[in-house]
Amino acid sequence: MSTARLLRRRAASGHLDIAGEHYEKGKRLQPLKKPLNGSWRRLLPSLTILLCGLGLLFWPARTLRSDNFVFYFPNARHVIPLEVIDNNQYLPLLQVLNQVGALNGLTERRNNLKVVFGDRHIELHDGDPRVRLDKKTLILAAAVRVSNGKWMVPTDFLTTILxxxxxxxxxxxxGTNRVFIGNIRPGSFTLRMEQESNGAKLTFQFTDKVTVHTESVNGKWVMFLGDHPIQPLEQSFHFQNPYVSDVRFDDQDGLPKLVITPSAGGLNFYPELAEGGKLLRAELLKPVPAPPQTPQAPASSTPSSTTASAPPGTPAPSPGATPSTPATPAAPVGPPLPVVVLDAGHGGEDNGARSRDGVIEKDLVAQLVARVRQALLTTGKFRVILTRTGDANVTFEQRAATANVAGAAYFLTFHAGDLGGGSPQVAIYTYQSAGQASPSPEGETKPFFVAWDRVQENYIDQSRKLAQTIQKDLTALAGVTLDLPAAAPERTLRSVNAPAVAIEIGSLSPDVDAGPLTDTAFQLHLSSIVAEALSALQGGGA
Known part of the structure; x- marks a missing residue:
């Protein structure tokens, strides 16, 4: 029977199989193919989620890293934060403009910013590389971004628009982290390394005179090069050498320096300046082993020599033995340096106060803390720990824990806000809880256990002394308005197990510019006074 006749007969009978499915007149029956197993059906959603997760994992993410950028002027230098977003370097727009002038107006909408700078008008849009300057449109190397509430511009804004x-x-x-503005010519240097029998020698040839101050930090040698700005031909040098691993130039805090990382421990470091400060030699050498001690031969007896009689019961010396001499005692190890914990308020998405010209509290106090840290380290009397580095949002508990775990001798938190009146101003606060009772009568025993949320109450007197000492020294700051130390419910201080104060500078508010507070001379003078006050409390030394 032909295939066509067979199909007609089965269709007439009402039954037909097509592509593995059984049909009946007016009714579709279940497919004859075996359906998927139920367990596989249950696995399908999980597999879908897994594939989506893998896709997100390997999707190119937006990367962000914080760093510093230095503005060099003929008689000053300013450090502002820099962010690396998607491999592009970005600077906060308003802080950049403040370096060369003052803002006359600012209008901010959701994705648009208009700035009046002198008699010039600047307009930017979030996500757009085009910038309108007066009636001309200029294009940047990357799009303008808004990060943590700040308008950020790529660094080529400096040459394209600034x-x-x-x-x-x-x-x-x-690609560098510094710009030179005004009549200023930075120096540079070349580096040559030579292998020696017991070490290595580094030779730096500078185009301008430098001065050298050397410190040892975390197993590395840091050579500060003075005040003259430097633009290195190369930022870092790497060596395959048993004595020197790498040499890196750094000026992230506005202080040019060379950081040398040795390949091995236990080396001695000998820097030397020559040619009027333009040539610097630095040797990394293995210590010379001490010569072995040769035992002295016993003195030969002579007829005229006399022998002292030993006390009864004293054993006679063995033949050939020499009298032992008392060993020279090892030099005692000095006590550890007291720890000062510095806290820069706010951070991350918490910007704090903001000035009329766009300076944000978290950035201002971070800059000030960096200067105080350097002033303290220069004294050689303290070890300094920061509660936050970079633009991080650290909780109150984490800030206190940093101080408590380190066994801090002093804790200083820095803020900036609206203090009213002129600028600059400085106010110092100690902690007082909202319901804190008056001091206990003399002779009354304090409880042995104090909860962490009240531990600062054990240091009220010491914290007041710390505040009074700093405030007294601050009277040397000319042109600065000072308030007497006061007690306030400062949350950052509440759980700190050490003498602690809050130092607030002002005024930082939308009604005034922050120029007096960002002034380098003001910050350096304030930092040195804080360092001197803490040194005085330590009795002049560690």
Missing amino acids: SRLTSQDVEYQV
Whole structure:
């Protein structure tokens, strides 16, 4: 029977199989193919989620890293935060503009910012590389971004737009973390390494005179090079050498320096300046082993020599033995340096106060803390620990824990806010809880156990002494308004198990510019006074 006749007969009978499915007149029956196992059906959602997760894992993410950027001027230098977003370097727009002038107006909408800078008008859009300067449109190397509430511009803004806003020269090399503004010519240097029999010698040839101050930090040698700005031909040098691993130039705090990392421990370091400060030699050498001690031969007896009689019961010396001499005692190890914990308020998405010209509290106090840290380290009397580095949002508990775990001798937290009146001003606070009772009568025993949320109450007197000492020294700051130390419910101090104060500078508010507070001379003077006050409390030494 032909296939066509067979199909017609089965269709007439009402039954037909097509593509593995059984059909009946007016009714579709279940497929004859075996359906998927139920367990596989249950696994399908999980597999879908897994595949989506893998896709997100390998999807190129937006990367962000915080760093510092230095503005060099003929008589000053300013450090502002820098962010690396998607492999592009970004600077906070308003802080950049404040370096060369003052803002006259600011209008911010959701994705749009208009700035009046002198008689110039600047307009930017989030996610757009085009910037409107007066009636001209300029294109940046990357799009403008808004990060943590701040308008950020790529670093080529310095040469593309900032150079048009100022009459001063602007010298910037793409990819570096520094710009030179005004009549300033940075120096540079070359480096040569030579292998020696018991170490290595580094020779630095500078184009300008440098001065050298050396410190040892975390197993590395740091050579500070003075105040003259330096633009290195190379930022870092790496060696395959048993004595030197790498040499890196760093000026993230505005202080040019060389950081040398040895390949091995136990080396001696000998820096030397020559040629009027333009040539620096630094040797890394293995210590010379001490010569072995040769036992002295016993003195030969002579007829005229006399022998002292030993007390009864004293054993006679063995033949050939020499009298032992008392060993020279090892030099005692000095006590550990007291720890000072510095806390820069706010951070991350918590910007704190903001000035009329766009300076944000978290950035201002971070800059001030860096200067106080350097002033304390220069005394050689303290070890300094920071509660936050970079633009991080640290909780109150984490800040207190940093101090308590380190066994801090002093804790200082820095803030900036609206203090009213003129600027600059400085106010110092100690902790007082909202319901804190008056001091206990003399002779009354304090409880042995104090909860962590009240532990600062054990240090009220010491904290007051710390505040009074700093405030007394601050009277040397000319042109600065000072308030007497006061007690306030400062949350950051509540759980700190050490003498602690809060130092607030002002005024930082939307009604005034922050120029007096960002002034380098003001910050350096304030930092040195804080360091001197803490040194005085330590009795002049560790």
